[in-house]
Amino acid sequence: MFHARTLICALFLAFALPAWAQAPANVLMIGQRLDDLATLDPAEVFEVSGGEIVANLYDRLIDMGNGQPKPALAESWRLSADGRQFVFTLRKNAKFHSGKTVSAEDVAWSFARAVKLDRGGAQLLSQLGLTPQNVTLRARAEGEQTFVLDLGDALSPSLVFNILSCYAASVVDSRLGASVEKNGDFASTWLRMHDGGSGPFRLELWRPGQGLILSRFAGHYQGAPAIERLALRHVPESSVQRLMLEKGDLDIARNLSPDDLAKLAASPEIVINRIPQGGLVYLGMNMKVKALADPKVRRALKLLIDYDGIARNVLKDSKTVHQTILAKGFHGALSETPYRQNIEEAKRLLAEAGYGKGLSLTLDVRAASPSIDIAQAIAADFAKAGIGLELVQMDNKQLLTRYRARAHMLTLAQWSPDYPDPHATIQGFAWNPDNTDGSPFRLLAWRNGWNIPELTGLVQGAKSERDPKSRMAAYEKAQREALANGPYAVMFQDMQIMAVRTTVSGLKAGLAFDSLRFADVKKEAKK
Amino acid sequence: MRRVLTFPLTLLALLGCTFLFMKIAPIDPTLAVTGEKASEAARLAAAQTLGLDQPWPVQFARHLGRVMTGDLGVSTLSGQDVLSDLALAFPATIELALAATLIGFGIGLPLGVAGAYWRGRWPDHLARLVALLGHSVPVFWLGLMALYIFYAALGWMPGPGRISFYLEGLAPRISGFILLDSLLAGRLDIASDALAHLVLPALTLGLFTSALFARTSRALMLDALGQDFILTARAKGLSEGRVVFGHALRASAAPLATTLALALCSLLEGSVLTETVFSWPGLGSYMTGALMAADMAAILGGTILIGLVVAGLNLLADMMQRRLDPRTA
Numbered sequence: 011m012f013h014a015r016t017l018i019c020a021l022f023l024a025f026a027l028p029a030w031a032q033a034p035a036n037v038l039m040i041g042q043r044l045d046d047l048a049t050l051d052p053a054e055v056f057e058v059s060g061g062e063i064v065a066n067l068y069d070r071l072i073d074m075g076n077g078q079p080k081p082a083l084a085e086s087w088r089l090s091a092d093g094r095q096f097v098f099t100l101r102k103n104a105k106f107h108s109g110k111t112v113s114a115e116d117v118a119w120s121f122a123r124a125v126k127l128d129r130g131g132a133q134l135l136s137q138l139g140l141t142p143q144n145v146t147l148r149a150r151a152e153g154e155q156t157f158v159l160d161l162g163d164a165l166s167p168s169l170v171f172n173i174l175s176c177y178a179a180s181v182v183d184s185r186l187g188a189s190v191e192k193n194g195d196f197a198s199t200w201l202r203m204h205d206g207g208s209g210p211f212r213l214e215l216w217r218p219g220q221g222l223i224l225s226r227f228a229g230h231y232q233g234a235p236a237i238e239r240l241a242l243r244h245v246p247e248s249s250v251q252r253l254m255l256e257k258g259d260l261d262i263a264r265n266l267s268p269d270d271l272a273k274l275a276a277s278p279e280i281v282i283n284r285i286p287q288g289g290l291v292y293l294g295m296n297m298k299v300k301a302l303a304d305p306k307v308r309r310a311l312k313l314l315i316d317y318d319g320i321a322r323n324v325l326k327d328s329k330t331v332h333q334t335i336l337a338k339g340f341h342g343a344l345s346e347t348p349y350r351q352n353i354e355e356a357k358r359l360l361a362e363a364g365y366g367k368g369l370s371l372t373l374d375v376r377a378a379s380p381s382i383d384i385a386q387a388i389a390a391d392f393a394k395a396g397i398g399l400e401l402v403q404m405d406n407k408q409l410l411t412r413y414r415a416r417a418h419m420l421t422l423a424q425w426s427p428d429y430p431d432p433h434a435t436i437q438g439f440a441w442n443p444d445n446t447d448g449s450p451f452r453l454l455a456w457r458n459g460w461n462i463p464e465l466t467g468l469v470q471g472a473k474s475e476r477d478p479k480s481r482m483a484a485y486e487k488a489q490r491e492a493l494a495n496g497p498y499a500v501m502f503q504d505m506q507i508m509a510v511r512t513t514v515s516g517l518k519a520g521l522a523f524d525s526l527r528f529a530d531v532k533k534e535a536k537k
Numbered sequence: 538m539r540r541v542l543t544f545p546l547t548l549l550a551l552l553g554c555t556f557l558f559m560k561i562a563p564i565d566p567t568l569a570v571t572g573e574k575a576s577e578a579a580r581l582a583a584a585q586t587l588g589l590d591q592p593w594p595v596q597f598a599r600h601l602g603r604v605m606t607g608d609l610g611v612s613t614l615s616g617q618d619v620l621s622d623l624a625l626a627f628p629a630t631i632e633l634a635l636a637a638t639l640i641g642f643g644i645g646l647p648l649g650v651a652g653a654y655w656r657g658r659w660p661d662h663l664a665r666l667v668a669l670l671g672h673s674v675p676v677f678w679l680g681l682m683a684l685y686i687f688y689a690a691l692g693w694m695p696g697p698g699r700i701s702f703y704l705e706g707l708a709p710r711i712s713g714f715i716l717l718d719s720l721l722a723g724r725l726d727i728a729s730d731a732l733a734h735l736v737l738p739a740l741t742l743g744l745f746t747s748a749l750f751a752r753t754s755r756a757l758m759l760d761a762l763g764q765d766f767i768l769t770a771r772a773k774g775l776s777e778g779r780v781v782f783g784h785a786l787r788a789s790a791a792p793l794a795t796t797l798a799l800a801l802c803s804l805l806e807g808s809v810l811t812e813t814v815f816s817w818p819g820l821g822s823y824m825t826g827a828l829m830a831a832d833m834a835a836i837l838g839g840t841i842l843i844g845l846v847v848a849g850l851n852l853l854a855d856m857m858q859r860r861l862d863p864r865t866a
Contacts, residue, residue, distance in 0.1 A: 037703050045826055048569065049616045056572035128579055130572050202616040215706040218615045219626065219818035219826075220698070223705060241702045245816050249681060250697050253689040259696045405829045410573045411565040428574070438574070450577040 035535045036238040038514065038528065041245035041254055042264035044221060050213065051201035052180035053123055056130030058426070061177045061524035063242070066224065068180035068207035069231075071098050071117065071157070072171060074430060074520075077341055079171040083112055083181055083208070083231075084157070093164035093476055098157045104231040106183040107205065107212040114151035119184035121149035123196035131178035134428055137473075138173060139163060165474050166481055168341070172431035177524045182206045210235045210529040220244055224528075235529045236516070255280060255509055261533060262517075263509045267379065268326030274509050282509050288337045288435065288521040289426040289504030291329060291384070293373075295497040297459035299419050301369055305495055310359040311420075312499045314391045316351040321502060324383045332503035334489045335439040335496070339521045340432050342482040344489045349499070356395045368396035374412055374421040377403035384501075385422050413457050416447070425454065426504070430522040432485045433473055439498065440488040441469045458497035465491055541852070548844045549601075555840045556597050556833070564831035569613040587613070587833075600837060609841070610834030614826055619838035622823060627842065628713030629699055630819035633742065633811075634804035636735055640743025642797060645750025652751065653758030654781055664751045671748020680741045680814035687737060697816040700731045738815040742808055746800050753796045757789035764788070791862035798854035805846050 046057040052064045071084040079087075084098035104112040124131035125145040139162040140148055148160040161170070173179065182197075183206040190200035197206070205213040210232065211224040221243040228234040243260070245251045251263040252270040256277070266274070274280050295302045295311065302308060317331045336343040360366060371392075375385040382403065389399040399420075404412075412418050427434035442455035443466050449456050455466075465488060472484035492498060506519055506526070516530040567575075567583040575583075584590050588599060603610060609619035644667070652664025687694040695701060700715055708715070708722040716735075719727035761767065762785050770780045809821035820839065827835035 034703060039702070048614055056574075128582055129570070130575070133572075133575060133579065217625065217705060217818070218617060218622065219822060220705070220816075221702055223702070239703070243698065243702050243816070244818070245697065246813050246822075247681075247816070250684060250814060250816065253684055254696050257689055257692070257696065405564070407564045407568050407830055408562075410568055411563055414565065414573065452577055453574065 035533055038237045038240050038262070038531055038533055039260045040240065040242045040262045040264065041251045041260040042242060043246050044242065044244040045219075045246065047218075049202040050205060050216070051198050052120075052177050052182065052207075053127045053131035053196070054129040054198060054202070055177055056133075056428075058523045062526045063222065063224070064177045064180060064207075065209075065524040065526065066211045066240075066528050067205040067209045067213055068177075068182070069104065069112075069209050070176070070179045070181065071100075071174050074172060074175040077168070079175070082175075083117070089167060093167065094161045096159040096161070096170060098159070100155045100157065101231060102155065104208055105229045106186065106208045107227055107229075108183050108186050109229070110183055110185055112181060112208050113154050114157040115154075116184045117157045117181050118146070118149055118151045119187065120180065120182045122146050123182070123187070123198075124178055125149075127196055127198055129198075134173055134176060134178040137433075138165065138170060163474055164476060166433075166472070166476055166478075168478065168481075169431050169433050169473060172429045172434075176429035176522065178428075180207065183208070210527075211240060214239070230529075232529065236532045237528065240528055252509075255511065258511065261511050261514050266507065266509055268328050271328065271507065271509065272326060279512055280509050281512055282507065283517065283519075285506040285508070285519045286330070286337070286339050286521065287426075287504040287506050287523065288340065288430065289424055289523070290332065290335070290337055290435075290500055291422070291424055291502040291504070292335075293388070293499040293501065294413070294418070294421040294423050294454065294458050295499070296416060296418050296420070296457075297461075297497050298416055299371075301363075301365060301371070302419065302497065303459075304363045306359045306363040307365065307369070308495070308497060308499075310356040310363070310395065311392070311397075312349045313352045313356040313359070314395055314397070315349070315388055315499060315501060316391050317347070317349065317501055319351070320384055320387045324387050325380055325502065328380075328507055329502035329505055331501070333493060333500050335492045335498065335500055336432055336435050336485065336489055337427075337503045337521065340427075340430065340435065342432050342485045342489075344486060344493075346493065348493065351391065353394050360395055360397075368398065370398040370400070372400045372402050372419045374402050374404060374409050374418045376406045376409055376422070378406075381422055388422075414452050416457055416459060423454075424504075426523055428522075430520065430525070432482075433469075436469055436472070436485050436488050439496065440492050441466050443470075454498070455496075460497050462491075544848050547848065548841065551840060551844050552601070552837060553597070555837060556593075556600070559831060559833055559836060560593055562831055566613060566831040566833060569830045569832060600834075604837075604841065609838035612827065612832050612835040612838075614830045614832040614835060619834050622835065623820075623838060623842055624713055626818060626820045626823040628715075629817060630805060630821065632699075632714055632716065632735060633738055633808070633817060633819060634801060636739035637742035637746055637804055638797070638801045640739055641746025641800065642750055643747075644743065645747035645752075646754050646793070648747070649751040649754025649756075650758050650781065650786060652755040653762060656759065661755075664755050667744075668748045668752040668755075671745050671751070674744075675810075676741060676745050676808070677810040677814055679744065680738065680811055683737045683741055684814065694737050695730065695733050697734075697814070699734055699817060700727065701734075704730055738811055738817055741815075742804065742811050746804070749796065749800055750793075754789065754793060757792055758785055761785040761788045787861075791858045794857040794861055795854045798850045798857070802847055802850045805850075806843050 044059050047059045049055055052068055055061055055064050069083045072079040073082045083100055083104050085101040087098045089096055100114055122145045125135050125140045126142045150158050152158050186206045187197035191197045192199055210227055210230045212227045214225045215223040224240040226235040226238055248267040248270050251266055254260040255263040295308055297303045321331050333347045333349055334344045338345055373385055375381050385401050392399045413421050438453045442462055445461040468484050469488055472481050475481040513534045516532050518527045519525055567580045570583045571579050588596055612619050612622055615622050648664040648667055651660035655661055688696050704727050708719040708724045708727050711718050711721055715731040716728055767785055770784050809825050812819045812822045824839045
């Protein structure tokens with residue numbers, strides 16, 4: 011009797027335990043993988059999570075909206091008649107988190123440090139013709155509120171605006187930077203872990219491997235954000251993210267697997283946001299490999315893939331079928347999908363190329379879902395035409411090392427543009443000024459051995475084309491050439507999939523990976 | 538004493554092998570610094586900054602030189618001093634490992650002893666069942682089930698992580714052990730939150746560890762209970778309690794101490810799967826990330842730490858064995 015009573019009491023107490031406190035209503039809890047986060051310095055950042063956070067800590071001269079520049083730190087600008095000089099007038103009411111007013115000197119210093127540091131930011135700003143030697147002359151302050159950018163050569167204004175709106179052009183507090191600079195490091199050691207920005211949020215805490223807390227900046231020129239704090243937690247496992255979202259310990263889950271998304275689909279408390287991204291999943295074919303140098307073989311491989319079947323059954327519609335090198339949503343992107351699985355036609359092409367009896371290839375693939383699932387589906391498709399495909403599984407860094415060394419035959423890779431201008435992607439896929447092994451430029455066309463002097467000239471010319479129609483015509487031509495003859499089977503376009511509790515509203519995201527903004531996010535108390 | 542003297546050589550060999558393996562690994566460490574789209578010039582500049590343009594022996598010697606002065610270098614993955622990274626990750630692992638070992642020992646030892654004493658009866662079946670489950674149930678699955686039942690379904694336990702994230706940073710970091718630091722700061726709310734977060738991962742790992750203790754202690758006790766000195770003890774009329782705990786268990790104490798040290802050792806190296814499921818920011822997660830990115834400074838720093846832990850615990854096990862078993866003294 012005693013034991014039974016004790017058991018009943020214990021059970022009562024256990025069920026009477028209060029539920030563990032959920033996140034307060036003034037804190038937006040976001041669960042995501044943050045293991046790629048190495049730095050918060052806008053001049054060094056290149057990985058997705060870092061770009062997103064930097065975009066909320068720092069402001070830029072301008073933002074882009076519907077393909078048009080919008081005032082940010084600069085309230086107005088003018089362009090010289092020859093298209094070589096941009097003059098920006100800064101607003102007077104913008105302040106850094108330190109309290110200092112944002113000035114043109116800060117903009118010039120930020121550009122100079124990004125270029126001279128020669129990291130991720132320098133890669134982008136070099137598109138504007140800025141080099142460590144000329145940056146202080148070409149990107150300069152003229153008075154407190156005037157920033158002048160001399161391009162040297164005329165460029166498409168759209169390209170310039172798009173680059174100036176991305177994370178690399180973030181404006182850093184120069185006075186703060188000078189105070190924390192060590193051994194001429196342009197404050198990069200300090201800025202990796204701290205913020206020196208003027209953005210709507212300030213960095214409160216960063217625990218590597220655990221997460222970050224951002225708090226709103228009341229002095230932001232657009233006014234204080236609605237939400238007081240953002241807590242970004244490193245939650246590596248998809249099913250754990252789902253459990254936390256269902257319990258209300260997360261407001262947003264960022265890395266849910268197709269299976270976990272399916273389980274949440276019926277929940278009345280959660281909505282699934284699917285936002286098209288500029289990233290692409292493609293099969294790279296190394297033309298240094300004899301068989302792959304044959305256009306008939308490359309076309310046959312493109313015809314063997316069951317694009318719709320993989321999207322539906324493997325990816326569960328978490329990515330959309332897309333076959334041109336420019337993602338849908340970019341200005342000038344073609345949405346043609348001419349390749350459908352056609353085994354007989356592929357067999358005929360292979361026979362014409364002299365591979366009627368079969369062919370053995372290897373495919374480098376990241377040993378993680380969904381890459382490995384896509385690769386297995388492709389291997390099954392290729393087998394239907396007698397192509398033996400050996401999957402070589404490896405870590406992503408190893409895959410990239412082999413890819414940059416042209417050591418692959420086929421590779422299943424992903425592409426993500428750095429800024430929302432077509433040039434960012436077209437240059438990656440269809441520009442190869444030097445196809446020799448010692449080339450200093452190792453973008454995708456080089457990695458796959460696609461020697462295209464004419465196309466390279468066309469893409470280079472489009473960069474400085476000021477007539478939008480002519481520029482888009484050049485990019486259309488590049489897309490069609492890559493679609494027909496390029497060493498790529500572009501298969502899918504990425505989507506940013508976020509499972510969000512219905513209490514949250516106001517999220518903004520676009521094509522570029524640094525376009526996710528939290529300034530307008532609101533969170534109601536739990537319904 | 539000989540072990541203490543040979544330890545630096547062991548560590549040097551360990552570092553040398555790790556360095557060699559990382560050099561052979563087909564991963565370009567500059568990718569973690571420059572990104573994949575960087576020009577070849579930027580990649581070469583990064584390689585120079587990291588000292589990768591030097592011959593391998595020079596790179597290794599330079600690293601050793603820095604280690605001698607207590608500088609473990611800067612991690613390319615986190616951008617931080619490796620020492621600072623380890624100071625964050627290792628206390629989390631120690632907290633989890635100690636709790637799991639206590640749970641594992643507390644469950645496994647009594648089960649093993651009972652199983653051996655009542656051989657072939659239900660305590661024995663239970664001990665063998667626990668040993669079987671602990672060895673055969675994947676720790677990853679067990680962790681997810683624990684979260685699903687006790688966190689998501691019943692709501693008895695908090696979710697993953699070392700602490701509720703909105704409490705992060707509210708207690709000053711002194712030792713790196715959240716429990717201790719929050720108590721030192723007088724923040725009982727944070728201490729209880731941290732303790733609650735520790736329960737599920739510690740139980741998950743503890744069940745796994747209890748299988749080891751149950752199996753080992755059962756085998757040792759079965760052996761001991763069959764020895765002549767046990768027969769003598771019973772013939773002398775000693776109580777069963779004294780026979781089991783005073784003689785049989787005491788005879789098994791030395792190998793059990795070694796098992797305890799080895800179990801703690803393996804847990805202190807970091808439990809990658811458990812840490813992943815519970816978003817626990819420990820050494821296992823840190824080292825896995827470093828390995829994937831070919832982050833040489835982090836890997837070598839972690840190797841030194843793990844080497845010190847293994848050597849220290851082995852030394853401790855040796856000392857305990859000598860104390861518990863006079864024949865080995």
